[in-house]
Amino acid sequence: MRSQSERPNPLFRNLNAKIASIPMVLTALVVFVGGTAWTVLYSFTNSKLLPRWKFVGLDQYERLWSTPRWLVSIENLFIYGALSLVFSFVIGFLLAAMLDRKIRFEDTFRTIFLYPFALSFIVTGLVWQWLLNPDFGVQHVVRSLGWESFTFNPLYDRELVIYGILIAALWQGTGLIMCLMLAGLRSIDEDIWKAARVDGIPVWKTYLFIVIPMLRPVFVTTLVIIASAIVKVYDLVVAQTGGGPGHASEVPAKYVYDYMFLGQNLGQGFAASTMMLLSVVIVIVPWAYLEFGRRGRR
Amino acid sequence: MRYRSVTAMLAASAAALAFAGSAGATDLEVTHWWTSGGEAAAVAELAKAFDATGNHWVDGAIAGSGDTARPIMVSRITGGDPMGATQFNHGRQAEELVEAGLMRNLDAVAAKENWKGVINPPSLLEGCMLDGHVYCVPVNIHAWQWLWLSNKAFADAGVKVPTNWNEFVAAAPALEKAGITPLALGKQGWQEGGLFNNLLLAIGGKDLYLKVYQDKDAEAAGGAEMAKVFKAADDARKMAKNSNVQDWNQATNLVITGKAGGQSMGDWAQGEFQVAGQVAGKDYSCLVGLGMPNATITTGGDSFYFPKLADEAKSKAQEELASVMLSPKTQVAFNLKKGSMPVRGDVDLTTANDCMKKGLEVLKAGNVIKSTDELISPDTNTQFNDLMAEFFAKQDMSVEDAQKRFADIIGSAD
Numbered sequence: 179m180r181s182q183s184e185r186p187n188p189l190f191r192n193l194n195a196k197i198a199s200i201p202m203v204l205t206a207l208v209v210f211v212g213g214t215a216w217t218v219l220y221s222f223t224n225s226k227l228l229p230r231w232k233f234v235g236l237d238q239y240e241r242l243w244s245t246p247r248w249l250v251s252i253e254n255l256f257i258y259g260a261l262s263l264v265f266s267f268v269i270g271f272l273l274a275a276m277l278d279r280k281i282r283f284e285d286t287f288r289t290i291f292l293y294p295f296a297l298s299f300i301v302t303g304l305v306w307q308w309l310l311n312p313d314f315g316v317q318h319v320v321r322s323l324g325w326e327s328f329t330f331n332p333l334y335d336r337e338l339v340i341y342g343i344l345i346a347a348l349w350q351g352t353g354l355i356m357c358l359m360l361a362g363l364r365s366i367d368e369d370i371w372k373a374a375r376v377d378g379i380p381v382w383k384t385y386l387f388i389v390i391p392m393l394r395p396v397f398v399t400t401l402v403i404i405a406s407a408i409v410k411v412y413d414l415v416v417a418q419t420g421g422g423p424g425h426a427s428e429v430p431a432k433y434v435y436d437y438m439f440l441g442q443n444l445g446q447g448f449a450a451s452t453m454m455l456l457s458v459v460i461v462i463v464p465w466a467y468l469e470f471g472r473r474g475r476r
Numbered sequence: 477m478r479y480r481s482v483t484a485m486l487a488a489s490a491a492a493l494a495f496a497g498s499a500g501a502t503d504l505e506v507t508h509w510w511t512s513g514g515e516a517a518a519v520a521e522l523a524k525a526f527d528a529t530g531n532h533w534v535d536g537a538i539a540g541s542g543d544t545a546r547p548i549m550v551s552r553i554t555g556g557d558p559m560g561a562t563q564f565n566h567g568r569q570a571e572e573l574v575e576a577g578l579m580r581n582l583d584a585v586a587a588k589e590n591w592k593g594v595i596n597p598p599s600l601l602e603g604c605m606l607d608g609h610v611y612c613v614p615v616n617i618h619a620w621q622w623l624w625l626s627n628k629a630f631a632d633a634g635v636k637v638p639t640n641w642n643e644f645v646a647a648a649p650a651l652e653k654a655g656i657t658p659l660a661l662g663k664q665g666w667q668e669g670g671l672f673n674n675l676l677l678a679i680g681g682k683d684l685y686l687k688v689y690q691d692k693d694a695e696a697a698g699g700a701e702m703a704k705v706f707k708a709a710d711d712a713r714k715m716a717k718n719s720n721v722q723d724w725n726q727a728t729n730l731v732i733t734g735k736a737g738g739q740s741m742g743d744w745a746q747g748e749f750q751v752a753g754q755v756a757g758k759d760y761s762c763l764v765g766l767g768m769p770n771a772t773i774t775t776g777g778d779s780f781y782f783p784k785l786a787d788e789a790k791s792k793a794q795e796e797l798a799s800v801m802l803s804p805k806t807q808v809a810f811n812l813k814k815g816s817m818p819v820r821g822d823v824d825l826t827t828a829n830d831c832m833k834k835g836l837e838v839l840k841a842g843n844v845i846k847s848t849d850e851l852i853s854p855d856t857n858t859q860f861n862d863l864m865a866e867f868f869a870k871q872d873m874s875v876e877d878a879q880k881r882f883a884d885i886i887g888s889a890d
Contacts, residue, residue: 226572226853226855227550227571227572227573228554228572228573228576245859245862246866247862247866307722311720312720313720331720334663334720336869336870419722420663420664420722421865422663422664422722422865422869423663423869424663424865424866424867424868424869424870425862425865425866425869426869436858437855437858439543439546439547439550440543440546440547440854440858441854441855441857441858441859442569442572442853442854442855443854443855443858446855
């Protein structure tokens with residue numbers, strides 16, 4: 179009995195820290211959770227320019243999923259997402275590994291690779307809009323060098339346009355990924371490399387089987403950064419193609435914005451953003467369960 | 477006519493003087509999205525006229541376009557930080573703000589200055605009214621229904637400059653053979669939608685246009701008459717196949733340089749020809765209503781709305797601004813710079829160029845019709861533009877499919 183009453187109530191453990199975090203907890207609850215709940219709730223109404231509480235059931239969702247533009251957006255997000263994830267990782271890691279081999283002028287290269295990240299997506303989009311324009315950009319240059327039949331026109335081809343956007347996104351983003359990976363590589367103990375060399379393990383095997391598994395925390399951070407960038411991609415598309423040709427490069431975030439503000443149809447925009455939230459939840463929840471659930475048991 | 481305009485001018489200046497005497501200097505912020513060279517010069521005329529009443533115009537230009545600016549304006553008004561006055565296009569963009577009671581009515585000024593009598597066409601004032609109250613001041617008329625043609629392109633192709641849409645379509649193969657893109661078209665939904673509506677009005681006629689957009693008659697939208705319009709849109713799609721540009725002014729530039737035969741775009745495109753130093757009739761030709769018989773123009777354009785303010789002095793200044801914007805002197809000065817047409821029929825525009833005069837004649841004859849901005853909601857308009865963007869980009873999308881989806885949109889329109 180006595181020993182139990184002496185044990186402090188877990189609620190009051192680290193009381194100072196808990197009081198200090200109250201403002202942030204409130205912000206999170208009211209702004210993030212509250213705002214999200216409000217959005218989801220109003221996605222079941224027929225709100226136009228101003229939110230109004232007139233319940234219409236699943237009408238907005240039915241309209242959403244029968245709109246070709248939305249379906250194209252989702253498809254694009256999947257293509258762009260999968261490729262962007264893979265290529266960011268591969269290119270970022272390869273660049274980092276090369277810089278990590280103690281090459282000359284490492285600082286210069288690092289700066290060059292990281293520079294595009296200093297540009298906003300709007301600027302990146304405009305630069306690549308011109309570079310990929312058939313009449314002014316790469317195609318024009320190659321043709322003027324004498325290869326008359328050369329064709330490289332992704333932005334005006336419905337099938338290829340999403341890859342044109344991918345190129346610009348990778349150009350802009352891989353520098354950051356490289357830096358994250360490089361920081362991870364630098365934190366690997368020199369002794370591990372020495373030990374691997376003594377054991378006669380080839381360099382590529384050392385990377386693949388020793389270094390990469392050790393970089394797991396860095397990879398998780400990188401994954402979160404890339405994934406969030408994928409879901410919210412908007413400005414790049416607006417600057418580079420405006421969603422065109424036709425709807426070929428539309429993305430969900432653009433659909434949400436266009437219907438909320440240009441179409442003055444909040445209900446439709448809310449329904450679309452709720453679907454975006456749902457897709458994030460579907461990805462995040464199992465991952466968080468695996469990641470944190472296991473740590474809890476450990 | 478002459479006498480009337482003089483009296484109107486006198487009345488307006490007398491009113492302006494009376495106001496100037498009574499009010500002190502009040503700052504009034506006016507938001508708008510007129511930021512290009514010609515537009516900024518035009519807006520400066522409004523500011524000058526307002527400052528002359530003893531008040532002070534605080535310029536709240538929002539760069540980008542209407543699409544960028546409108547959400548900012550709306551959120552300022554709904555968020556409780558209203559400006560003194562704000563631009564919107566004629567029509568339904570501010571409808572809900574008015575319904576929510578966020579805009580003040582201008583009945584007193586309108587009655588005093590007889591807006592009902594002077595604003596021409598009357599549909600403009602109707603567009604400003606809700607339940608019999610006036611909520612906005614129309615300041616200009618921009619018509620969409622123009623076909624701009626490059627005389628050089630047709631000379632290069634060895635065909636004569638067309639005088640209507642059908643001749644233009646017939647001349648397309650010759651243009652293509654000469655390596656010229658027949659139709660310049662920026663690959664954005666609103667431009668493609670605009671072109672389509674121009675075809676609808678020119679080929680389908682006024683009645684069909686109203687049946688579709690005013691009565692929202694899905695049967696007419698899916699009918700045989702409408703099929704002709706879609707056929708024409710299909711021609712346009714083929715003619716614009718090689719037009720690899722996005723912005724409307726880039727497309728206009730193709731026409732100016734003779735790389736494209738023509739472009740169907742509103743009268744704001746004329747500013748580009750003027751800046752490039754081209755002369756109407758010599759370097760370029762303009763066909764109102766695409767040159768088809770019974771040319772009709774839509775009376776889109778810009779209006780100013782006045783949010784409700786608590787400040788007495790500012791409310792007073794709002795009325796003065798409304799009055800100044802409609803005064804004949806300001807109307808002439810503003811619209812000549814803007815390249816648009818005045819909203820009152822009793823002002824004299826002898827300095828307007830040939831193309832603008834053609835437009836004014838149509839306006840004077842009363843061949844006007846409400847623009848789609850006034851007839852359908854922004855939501856429907858966005859859906860329609862989406863469909864057009866898809867139709868013009870997918871060469872393999874069949875005309876029947878497109879028409880069926882168009883009829884669906886019209887059927888569920890509001």
